[in-house]
Amino acid sequence: AQTVTQSQPEMSVQEAETVTLSCTYDTSENNYYLFWYKQPPSRQMILVIRQEAYKQQNATENRFSVNFQKAAKSFSLKISDSQLGDTAMYFCALGLVEYGNKLVFGAGTILRVKS
């Protein structure tokens, strides 16, 4: 079975500072992808960043970057220069190629950016 664990139910950060959200996962498969999704109060799930498991290089998207440690099965998200619009629930998700487009989600971390 595949599992995704987010151990931080809530976090807060001052505007313009950096914050890191943690995620660990478990799977015996080798062909998978990892994602961070953002869900603001509007409930719209938005893809923040993706990482292919076969790539060693950590993915980056503007202010968002990941620290992917495959051996440790760890996939953390770093948000730099935090903005008020980053306030949302963040979900870590695991997708196995063998299982089509199915995603296994973590419980989520509520991030509050304070001015």
Added chain:
Amino acid sequence: KAGVTQTPRYLIKTRGQQVTLSCSPISGHRSVSWYQQTPGQGLQFLFEYFSETQRNKGNFPGRFSGRQFSNSRSEMNVSTLELGDSALYLCASSLDSRGHSEGGEAFFGQGTRLTVV
């Protein structure tokens, strides 16, 4: 390009009734997945449809069913509603069945909030 459209946005049903939710994927996308989101259980995968065929199924009772039409639009049905079925139901649209490959990311709709009373 229009996003994923879910209808209705809100729904109130009585225990024992049945309900049908609709999802129109992004134009050209052929895969539709459904998820249930609750405060207690989080986001749980219900099923995925691709080219009118169910590809994957989560661990939900048979009261939860779905289908996909030739235009890729999908519906999910819940029969004999229970209070515990109250949730946000999210639909995700993907280009094809390659499973998260480049360009195959899932795009989500805004969800249908179902309340069972």
